Amino acid sequence: MKKILCAILVLIMTLSVFVCCLSIGTSADGNITKSFSAMLIDGGTGMSQIDVDESQKLLTVDIISDTHIGASGASGVVRSCIQRIESERGSIDALIIPGDLTNGGDEPEFAEFYNILNTYSGSAIVANGNHDYGSFSSTDIHRPIALKYRNQYKGISSDKNYYSTDIKGCKVIVLGDEGNKPNSGTISREQLDYLRSEVAEGAKDGAPVFVIAHWPLRNTNGERFSWPIIPGGAFSKNTSDEILSILSAYPNVFYISGHLHAGLNGRLTRTILNACCVEKHNGVTCINAPSCGKSNHMGYFGKGTGMRMSVYKDRVIIEGRNYESGEWLTRYVYDVPLSVEPVIPGELPGPATETDPVPATSSDADVSVSPVTPTDTGYEDLRPAA
Numbered sequence: 001m002k003k004i005l006c007a008i009l010v011l012i013m014t015l016s017v018f019v020c021c022l023s024i025g026t027s028a029d030g031n032i033t034k035s036f037s038a039m040l041i042d043g044g045t046g047m048s049q050i051d052v053d054e055s056q057k058l059l060t061v062d063i064i065s066d067t068h069i070g071a072s073g074a075s076g077v078v079r080s081c082i083q084r085i086e087s088e089r090g091s092i093d094a095l096i097i098p099g100d101l102t103n104g105g106d107e108p109e110f111a112e113f114y115n116i117l118n119t120y121s122g123s124a125i126v127a128n129g130n131h132d133y134g135s136f137s138s139t140d141i142h143r144p145i146a147l148k149y150r151n152q153y154k155g156i157s158s159d160k161n162y163y164s165t166d167i168k169g170c171k172v173i174v175l176g177d178e179g180n181k182p183n184s185g186t187i188s189r190e191q192l193d194y195l196r197s198e199v200a201e202g203a204k205d206g207a208p209v210f211v212i213a214h215w216p217l218r219n220t221n222g223e224r225f226s227w228p229i230i231p232g233g234a235f236s237k238n239t240s241d242e243i244l245s246i247l248s249a250y251p252n253v254f255y256i257s258g259h260l261h262a263g264l265n266g267r268l269t270r271t272i273l274n275a276c277c278v279e280k281h282n283g284v285t286c287i288n289a290p291s292c293g294k295s296n297h298m299g300y301f302g303k304g305t306g307m308r309m310s311v312y313k314d315r316v317i318i319e320g321r322n323y324e325s326g327e328w329l330t331r332y333v334y335d336v337p338l339s340v341e342p343v344i345p346g347e348l349p350g351p352a353t354e355t356d357p358v359p360a361t362s363s364d365a366d367v368s369v370s371p372v373t374p375t376d377t378g379y380e381d382l383r384p385a386a
C-alpha cells in the first residue's frame with residue numbers, strides 16, 4: 001500500500017510541470033533583453049510575462065546542492081557540473097552548495113568532494129548537511145572531519161559550523177546544525193544571536209542578504225510532502241520560527257537550502273499542495289535547491305540539476321538548469337518581484353568577487369550546543385535520511 005501511495009505521489013510531482021518560455025533579444029538602446037514566462041512567486045499560482053534588461057542585473061549566483069560524493073555515480077555528475085560552472089565563471093559571481101557535500105561524511109569522500117570543487121577557480125560557499133555529519137552515524141566522529149575540510153577550503157580556523165562571507169559586498173551567512181538528529185536540525189542560542197547580528201549588519205540600506213543552510217525552514221518549500229509516507233525534513237519548528245522571525249524584519253533576504261531532494265517543481269504542486277521550490281514567507285524568499293548528485297523525487301528529478309539565481313533591481317529570476325548537460329529547464333523559471341530595490345554595497349566590475357569568510361566568532365572554543373527548545377515536536381527521529 002505504501003509503495004502504491006508513493007508511486008501516486010511521485011506521479012503527481014512528475015506531472016507538476018508547466019511550459020515556460022524564454023527568448024533573448026536586443027532593445028532599441030542596444031541592451032540585451034530576456035523575455036520570460038515564469039511562475040510568479042507572490043503567494044498565488046499565477047504566471048509572469050516579463051522582459052528584463054540584462055544591463056540591470058546586479059548579481060548572478062549558481063546553486064547546486066546535495067552532491068552526495070560517495071553515492072553511486074555522484075562524482076562524475078558533480079565533476080561535470082563544476083566544470084561547466086567554471087567554464088562560465090565570467091558570467092557568475094558566486095557558487096553556493098548548501099550541504100550534503102558527501103554521502104557518508106567519511107574522510108575519503110570529503111577529500112574527493114574538495115578535489116572536485118577545487119576545479120572551480122573561485123571560492124564556493126559551502127554548508128554542511130546531515131550526511132556530512134554522518135546522518136545515522138555518530139556526529140561526534142564526522143562533524144570534526146567536515147569542519148576540518150571546510151576550514152582548509154575556506155582558509156579559516158574555527159570549530160563553529162557557521163560563518164559568514166560575502167558576494168560583491170553582500171552578506172552571506174552560512175548556518176550549521178548543532179543538534180544530533182539525522183532528520184531535523186537545531187541551532188544554539190549563540191548561533192541565533194550571531195544570525196541576528198550578522199543579518200542586521202548586512203541588510204543595511206536594502207542590501208541583499210543570503211542565508212545558506214542545509215535544512216529548509218519548517219513548512220516551506222513542500223517539506224511536508226517531500227518524503228512520501230513519513231513527511232518532512234527541516235529545521236525544528238521552533239528553530240524555524242526564530243530564524244524566520246529574525247529574517248523577516250528585512251527586505252531582500254534569501255534563504256537557500258537543500259536536503260529535500262524535491263527537484264524543480266512548479267505549478268501543479270503549487271495548486272494541489274501549495275508548495276514550490278521557490279516560495280516567499282513573511283517577505284523572505286525561500287529557495288530549496290534540488291539534489292545534484294542524486295536523483296530527485298518531485299517535478300524534474302534528474303541528476304545534475306541546479307539553479308541560476310539572477311538579482312535585478314526589481315526582481316529575482318531563478319532558472320532551473322541541468323548543469324551536467326547544460327540544458328536550461330525553461331519549464332522551471334521563477335519570478336520573485338522585490339518590494340525594495342537591492343543595493344549592492346561592494347559592486348565591483350568583473351566576475352566572482354567573493355571575499356575571505358569571517359569565522360563565526362573570534363573564539364575557537366568548543367561550540368556550546370543549547371538547542372532552542374529541548375522538546376520541540378518530537379517526530380523528527382522517525383523521518384528518513386535525505
Ligand SMILES: [Fe+2]
Nearest residue numbers: 066100259386
Ligand atoms: Fe541530501
